[in-house]
Amino acid sequence: MRAKSVKLRGVSKLFGEFEAVKPLDLSVAPGEFLTLLGPSGCGKTTLLRMIAGLEHVSQGRISVGETDVTSLPPNRRDISIMFQDYALFPHKSVNDNIGYGLKMRGVVRPERDRASAEWLSRMGLTEYGRRMPGQLSGGQRQRVALARALILEPGVLLLDEPLGALDANLRRQLQGELKRMHRDIGLTFIAVTHDQEEALTMSDRIAVMRDGRIEQTGTPREIYDRPLTEFVARFIGRCNVVEGKAGIFDGQTLEVETASLGRIRAHAVNAPTMGSRVSVAVRPESIIPFAEGAELAVEDAVFAGGSVRLDLRTADGSRIEVESSRGEPVPVNGEKLRVHVPDLAATVLARTS
């Protein structure tokens, strides 16, 4: 199957007075797995539906591959969509469900059944053709829904909260499967989710959305290590955000004088005015306890399975979280502890109003 790219230019969506999606641009490379990530109400589902053709675009243009699809119906955009509730037709058999798109294209029954059987075996559901959706488990239904979408050989596959309907264990299992499937099939996948772990695990790139805007796009690593804004920093994983005064910028690191953690050399991309206030994000696992650095008071030490979470209070009263590995000694409440923030462990955040 040949994967296609997806480009959005100045796309926005208005529901009456409410701007669900503010004018934005987005490019998805062919074969890429991009996830739209954000809290509910951020516009990610609306955006996906616009790409699918299920919502009119208020402004802007959408292209799939070389074609401008902005005014085309869903079935002419070379995309397939998998819904959160799978939307399998309850009164049709698994075979008829999978073959439905082909039927709409005028393919005759023998052909349809053959193609359906092929996909069923690919999904590991060889004997399930005659069953009804009501007789399948959640995971099986998902695979049927996927088969139904993929049998049409689209250039792009859209997934709306693909793992939303499943319980935690099944979720983890299917995250891996989805990622594997993406690699095997090589299609462009665009998924929507509010679960950041899912996004981090499966995607090639993530677009973090808030209030109808894309706050940051990047690989999972980039998003995690180098969040651009406080929102992104806090939305993914656990994060400490401290304030400080900007110092010297040497092209790669910025010296920041903080009241809570002392002097930090944080990653930055430009030089703010000397002395101006900046916010800096640093992840709990990046701070090294029992090392030379600022002195903090231990408020609580929580055993969290694979690690120990230390809740610390700084000299100026703010709270810092540090993740300590199991090998380290576990401090007692009230004890004083020194922590070290290595160079480039922290990131300077853009100031957003």
Added chain:
Amino acid sequence: MAITALPRRLLGLLFMTVVAIIYLPIVVMAIFSFSSSRFQTLPFRVGTVEWYVRVFTDGQYSEGFLNSILLASAVAVTATAIGFACAYSLVNSRIPGKTLITLFVLAPLAVPLLLVGISLRLYFAELGIQPSLWLVWIGQVLYVLPLAVLNLRNRIAQIPKSHEEASWALGASQLRAIGDVVLPACRFALLATFILTFTFAFDEFVIAYFLTNFSITLPIKIWTTLVTGFDPTINALGTIVFLFSMTLGIAAQALFMRKDVR
């Protein structure tokens, strides 16, 4: 539930009394339909089925029955179709004034049938249109349409939108999607609505009476017989019609309760 035994029994008694009162005359009618006596009093004489035979052989009754069946079928088909289209559009659209439109379509419920009948009669008289069964068809569709819309609207609202959207995304036109997704999903409700509207139209008297000049439908024929002079055949006819309507009604009730296949 913290309810003592005495009120419980009394309530049960009340229920049975009410039920007995409701069913009493019908049972009586059924009993008398087998009585060979021309008079409707006790004591009961020899049992006979001559009245039933009369029902089927007497031309006017079978003609009335046929007319009523045809009319009711036409009304049921029309009302269910228009009702479905209306219910689907109301559920799935975002047009402003939806509430007003819904109220407008449901309005006939708030008006006595008599009024509907009379105004139609006067209106058609003004337009110079003669009373006929066609007019009755229109009037009865009006009368049952709100019911059809209400029932279907509830069922259609339960169908997940994503099913239709999946259908569109897979290449179906809107009409095709309705046929493949919506209609199958509400087939029981559709059937029940059909039966419901059929039963109402079949038994309907007022509109038929006002909008026709001669006794054409069964209820009117029954009425005419009652008014002009008693004929014991009516007992048999009444029993038959009662059983017919009740069966249909129970079927409709059962269908409405039926949960569809998941």
Added chain:
Amino acid sequence: MKTASSSTISNPWVGILPAILLMAGFFAMPIAYTIGLSFSSDANQGFTLDNYRTFFSEDRLFDALLRTQILGLSVVAISSLIAFPLAYYLAFVLTPAWRTVCLFILVAPFWTSFTIRAFSWQLVLSDTGVIASFASMLTGLNISLGFLYTMAAAIFGLSLFGVMLITLMIYSVMITIDRRLIEANTVLGGNWWSAFREVILPLSLPGWTIGAVLTFIIAVGDYAVPALLGGGFKPVLAQVMLSVLKGTYDLPIAATFASILVILILAACTPLLLVVRSVRMQG
């Protein structure tokens, strides 16, 4: 094909139009026409209140209106009194399995037409009907019931239907009442009567309102039952209307009856709805 947008089909009006046209053309217009007609008369071509004057001046017509009103209110009152305990029984005393059965039993007879049911009551209630002859046989006397062909009989006949309708309406609301509210009543020291009075009754009012309004509308508009059971001596509005249509064919007058019927309904139901509304807002 245009882009299909979710939740907005390409043209919703297509589906709604038939229904609206039907309603507008054959419901709204005729009624508007009828009401308009009541303001004209054979004598006076312009807008006139002649018909209304005639109506209110002629005793027999005005009496018919009064009777209709009394009929409607009585039916609602009697039906409601019986409906509440019945609905309560169905919703709170019966087990779910029995509930379905009893509902079917209660509703089943009403699928059949009014005419047949009214006629069957004639059999039972007539002076030589079942009850009378049964009593005669028992007592050896010649008993004539004297019940048929009175207003009471008409009220009785319509009340049966009213009981079924209002019970159903109240029941469907009662069944949704949170059982924990009743448990709260028990915990706070009440018994089943206080549960009914303080919790169930107020919460059931919306159901009752709908049932009462519908019953009133049906009762004041009914022709068959008053004619068959009430007799022709003291007619209700419906009967007068019919006699005019089949008799003098004075269309404006008939239209006037119709309009007055509408006014009667509005007059009776609107205050009721408003009162119930305000009670709910307070409570």
